[in-house]
Amino acid sequence: MMQLSGKAVSGGIVLGPIFVPDRKKEQIHCVRITDTEAEIDRVRAAVKQVKVQLQALADRALEEAGESGAAIFEAYELMLEDADYLEAIYDDIRMEKVSGARAAAATGERFAELFAGMEDEYMRARAADVRDISERLADLLDGGRETDFFPEEPSVIVADDLSPSEMVSLDRSKILAFATIQGSVGSHTAILARMMNIPALVEVPVNLEEIHTGMIAVVDGFEGTVTFEPDEDFRLQTEKRMKKEQEQLQRLESLKGRKTATKSGKKIDVYANIGSEDDVAYALENDAEGIGLFRSEFLYLGRRDFPTEEEQFQVYKRVVQRMAGRKVIIRTLDIGGDKQADYFNIGIEENPAMGYRAVRICLKQPEIFRIQLRALFRASVFGNLSVMYPMIISEEEVRQILRIAEEVQAELEAEGYPCQCPEQGIMIETPAAVMVSDELAELVDFFSIGTNDLTQYTLAIDRQNERLADYYDPHHKAILRMIRMVVENAHKHGIRVGICGELGADTELTEEFVRMGVDELSVAPSMILKVRKTVREIS
Missing domain, CATH: 1.10.274.10 (PtsI, HPr-binding domain)
Incomplete structure (x- = not known):
């Protein structure tokens, strides 16, 4: 029996034979082109x-x-x-x-x-x-090469990687689970696995030379493990867990269409975090009550020039229309830091996470910001749209933003465009914003706490630095006290406050957030029903 650990991307537990696809890649033919x-x-x-x-x-x-x-x-x-x-x-x-x-x-x-x-x-x-x-x-x-990638019986796929197109090409009844050496939690393959309820792991350090098709394996999408050739006791335990898991899945599905409220009746909105227009369908599939974070920067990445006002308007319009009256909070562009686009001419920075990024670009290059605001304000008449500004550290920044927003609305009205100024909120993701949240609450309509950046800035730890993983603690007392302070200051001024960082989906903290008074939790679509279940169990 051999057990390996990876990252779980889709929950569930299965027992079955493995299938190792033969995908030896041929080199693309090297041909010199004259025409x-x-x-x-x-x-x-x-x-x-x-x-x-x-x-x-x-x-x-x-x-x-x-x-x-x-x-x-x-x-x-x-x-x-x-x-x-x-x-x-x-x-x-x-x-x-x-x-x-x-x-x-x-x-x-x-x-x-x-x-x-x-x-x-x-x-x-x-x-x-x-x-x-x-x-x-x-x-x-190069000639349409094919690979041997089709198991003959229901199997656990063990491979170097698995693409969305390969996954969909397979007969669903033949995929029990998959475990790959590469891949990521946020990949479309992982998203498909969650939608199709297929237990799956990525980043499993398996040596494909040591295993072969036909071996028996247990994939545990809860513990993040794959066990090859389990002994009899392990198999019996697995079969019991599989039966229990099936009963729990049926209970989660029954929560679709149900209200997210505690036993005492306190309502919490559970929204979805999405990164593109295409993710709206995934949010609706999981019964999101709204979109709590729409990352607009995807419109700016992977291209050579700025998206036009019309391009942006059409995307924002389609998103709010598809959400059919449910709230859609769109974050203005958060370019900079790790998200680079050469045409912004940001240049190389020694510490980009604390550099020229997000709202700082918007205020230094207002012509970029104005185009996005024009598109957002025009789209706001087609649904329940709110705008959220990231990386705020001061009241003066917010006042500058609101002045530009007023000017943009006046321009659009003068040009005869149907538009309206939507709700405007800010992200609380810097310690500075936390400490002046009392004053900031007087200027905006809502807060959304970005716990990912707030944690790394507060702890002075790059969350991508594996050498510091033991020190990175999102449950740190300082973080929780900051969240409580922000909630209290928001409510004192009559505005709502949500959490849109990874902590929003941390069910170990859900009850504490509810007791703090958090109004909204925005999470990955796959976590919506699990968070709803947790909230409904709170006395």
Whole structure:
């Protein structure tokens, strides 16, 4: 019996035979191109073919994982229409005289590295999407290679990695669980696993040379372990746990459509954190009562120039319309730090987490900020939209923001656009904002506490620094006292306060947050029903 630990991305526990796919990658043929424009035409034709494939995957995902699963592949189609991505491929062909397959693979890797280097977990996870779509395009251009990736019986998939397209291509009845060496908690593969209720682990340090198809394994998505060749006692314990887990899943599903309130009747709003328009379907699938954090910076990343007002307006409009009256809180761009876009000309900073980022860019380069506010204010007439400003440290910053917002609204009205000034709130994610939250509460309509940055700034620890992992304690007394102070100051001035950082989904703290008076918890869509269950059990 051998047990390994990884990161759990989807809960559940299963026992079954493993399947190790044979996916030895062939090298892309190295061909010198003389007629570059003809090769570019070949890429354009291949893009159309890949779109057809993606539509078939979207249809299959709709059956297996619902609307939110299909939205993943619709997002892939949009990626294939991205002018920056396609032009980068064409530029490689023209300048390097390489084949379309080589150019697609190289471009995909460059774009993937851009996302992989970001601190935000959601953005890092998009690197896998770029690789997936680029590999699909490159393989088609290089002859359409196929791999042996289809188990004949229900199996636990153990592989180096697993892409969303591979996952959806498999017969759902043949996937008991999966455990991969690579991958991330925020990847679309992980999202599909949660939607399809497939227990799954990533970052499992398994040596694929030591295991083989047909071995028995137990994947535990709660403990984050995979056990190969379990003994008889372990198997019996697993079978009992599997039966109990099935009963618990049925109880969670029964909470859809139910109110999130304590036994004494205190209502708590449980919203979803999302990173793109496509995630709206996933939020609705999990019965989110609203969107507590919509990360707008995805509109600015992976491109060569700023998104236009009209581009942004259409995205914001579609999001609020799809939420059909439920609250949508959109955070203004949080570029900088780990999320870089060259065309912002931020430059290299020694300490980017404390550098030129977020609202600081907006106030130093107000022309960028004004375009986003115009799009937001125009979209606000189509639904229940609120705007939230990140990285606030002072009252003067807020006053500057509100002055710009007033000017933008006046401009739009003078130009004849239907618009309105939505609710405006700020993120409390710096110790400075906590200490002046009493004064800040007089200026805005709501607070949202970003516990991720608040924790790292308060403890002076980079949360991505593995050497300091033992010191990084989001349950630190200082953090909890700060949250309590913010809640008290907000309520003293009659405004609501929510938590949109990772602590919002920490069910060990849910009761404490409720007793503090937190009005709203915004969490990953997969955690909505679990948090609702916890709240409903509070006396």
